[in-house]
Amino acid sequence: MQHSGAGAAGRALLATALLYLVLIQPNHPAAMTWGALALFPLELPALLALLLVVGRGMLGAAIRAALVAVLVLIAVLKFADFGTFIAFNRGFNLIVDYNLLPAAWELTRGSFGTPLAALALASAVLVVLTVAAALWWAMAVWAALGRARSLRLGAAVLLIPAVAVAVAEIGQARRAWSLPPAVAQAIPGAAFTARVALERAQQVRDTRADLVAFREAARQDPLTGVAPLFDHLGDRDLIMIYVESYGRSSFQNPLYIDTHTDTLRGIEDDLATRGLATRSGWSRAPMVGGQSWLAHGSVASGMWLDTQGRYRALLASPRRTLLHYAQGEGRRTVAIKPAHVFPWPEGAYFGFDAIYNAPDLGYAGERFNWVTMPDQFTLHALDRLERAQPQGARTPLVVQVALVSSHAPFLPVPPVIEWEEIDDGTVFNQWASTGDPPEVVWRDHDRVREKFRLAIDYSLQAVGAWAAHHADDPPLIVMLGDHEPARFIAGVDGFDVPVHVIGPPDLVDRFAVLGWEPGMVPEADVPVLRMDRMRDALLRVLGSGVR
Numbered sequence: 001m002q003h004s005g006a007g008a009a010g011r012a013l014l015a016t017a018l019l020y021l022v023l024i025q026p027n028h029p030a031a032m033t034w035g036a037l038a039l040f041p042l043e044l045p046a047l048l049a050l051l052l053v054v055g056r057g058m059l060g061a062a063i064r065a066a067l068v069a070v071l072v073l074i075a076v077l078k079f080a081d082f083g084t085f086i087a088f089n090r091g092f093n094l095i096v097d098y099n100l101l102p103a104a105w106e107l108t109r110g111s112f113g114t115p116l117a118a119l120a121l122a123s124a125v126l127v128v129l130t131v132a133a134a135l136w137w138a139m140a141v142w143a144a145l146g147r148a149r150s151l152r153l154g155a156a157v158l159l160i161p162a163v164a165v166a167v168a169e170i171g172q173a174r175r176a177w178s179l180p181p182a183v184a185q186a187i188p189g190a191a192f193t194a195r196v197a198l199e200r201a202q203q204v205r206d207t208r209a210d211l212v213a214f215r216e217a218a219r220q221d222p223l224t225g226v227a228p229l230f231d232h233l234g235d236r237d238l239i240m241i242y243v244e245s246y247g248r249s250s251f252q253n254p255l256y257i258d259t260h261t262d263t264l265r266g267i268e269d270d271l272a273t274r275g276l277a278t279r280s281g282w283s284r285a286p287m288v289g290g291q292s293w294l295a296h297g298s299v300a301s302g303m304w305l306d307t308q309g310r311y312r313a314l315l316a317s318p319r320r321t322l323l324h325y326a327q328g329e330g331r332r333t334v335a336i337k338p339a340h341v342f343p344w345p346e347g348a349y350f351g352f353d354a355i356y357n358a359p360d361l362g363y364a365g366e367r368f369n370w371v372t373m374p375d376q377f378t379l380h381a382l383d384r385l386e387r388a389q390p391q392g393a394r395t396p397l398v399v400q401v402a403l404v405s406s407h408a409p410f411l412p413v414p415p416v417i418e419w420e421e422i423d424d425g426t427v428f429n430q431w432a433s434t435g436d437p438p439e440v441v442w443r444d445h446d447r448v449r450e451k452f453r454l455a456i457d458y459s460l461q462a463v464g465a466w467a468a469h470h471a472d473d474p475p476l477i478v479m480l481g482d483h484e485p486a487r488f489i490a491g492v493d494g495f496d497v498p499v500h501v502i503g504p505p506d507l508v509d510r511f512a513v514l515g516w517e518p519g520m521v522p523e524a525d526v527p528v529l530r531m532d533r534m535r536d537a538l539l540r541v542l543g544s545g546v547r
Helices: 002-023 034-038 043-054 058-088 100-112 114-145 149-173 181-186 192-218 257-273 292-301 308-315 322-328 375-386 426-432 445-469 505-514 531-542
Strands: 238-243 277-284 332-337 354-357 397-402 476-481 496-503 528-530
Touching (some): 043 114, 043 149, 058 114, 100 114, 192 308, 292 531, 322 531, 375 445, 528 531
Parallel strands (some): 238 476, 332 354, 332 397
């Protein structure tokens, strides 16, 4: 009997420990410390009391099953929060972020290979199933203790005050009400898991309300019927070039400042000798770390796309984009999308006459891990596919180019070569497998930052070389970052990205009205233009019809 009693006590202790660990699971990298173990979960007394009261009958089993399902779901959401805080500096939104799952799979598979990606996915599923089984066992252990009438009665008495304490802490933490200081200090822990569940429920409600308001705003376009647009461009092409993961960190983080600003000043000096002007400013992206299409869509539509839900709502709206207005002025609109290995059905909404995905660009070389082709080849393909004839001898273009060489995992990085050597891209094979693979480099954050520094620098050099290559018949180039990289790489807070305008002096000087200054290195205090204001700003600068 003594052995039986000791075994029951051991099982109860182990079951309590399992429930304790699940309830205190953090959802933010900053909270992943040993100190988190000392945070007492206020839900635990209420949960144990409930298990004792309901016992092991059919009703008790149904309640345990529901509790396991809820706790596993919250644990998965916490883990998702953890990942999105690292990548995007925000929590996971159940309504609008489910598309991140296939995107994460493609990034992992492209960076580390299908076998490792499949192993990681299988491991994640196994962990979830193991947690569910452990919770079921732990709850069954406590429910079995409810056979003792005295324990069940004591639990019934404890249940209401235990729930009241947890609810009081939630209200205090969310500032729904203010408890007297003495009462607040007397609360022995936090009901963090219950708070996460409540916040997710409210997030669902708020996200749906936001989408309703967004859909209405998307129908109100102040530029409807305005003309002429783009007339200041004449026969010049407008080339919008997005540099992946290029943000203010290149100008604030000591790890990157010297390399990137020296490259930009070199580009500025070289282009000046060729008769081209430059101006630079800042724009504010709606996100950090990824989902570049939200930045591209914000600029094109003039709407603030900070969630995938807003992006989908935009696609279902009658909103006219920068490309639609360009089509209305008789310009050919083109998208160059080297990251898209599959068709891009959403592109039809934006108003492109032609969309070139990765298979359409003619690259015959090897992939650079996730990166499908080097940026220099992408720009070379634009010339071959759409700009072979000189400006004035064809329909003027408005082009959106999304460069990808500075996308994670940031390696390997080729040099910028002579344009005549590029051909079908096989010349780049000699650099496609150089250096350590991502699974080695990404074990060391310092090495990741170093590769990021070099990748961004390569993208800047590629654009600068392309602008110089066309100095005799220059388009108007608007080059901007799409977003900052993940915070552990950026090393700075904020959402700002640089914008550089390159082209004929008469066109570039028109951007002075935005407060953008001459040169390729913007001062820190240059006015910041949000990406959802970019569409209208460009049309105001380039068209006489916008006041």
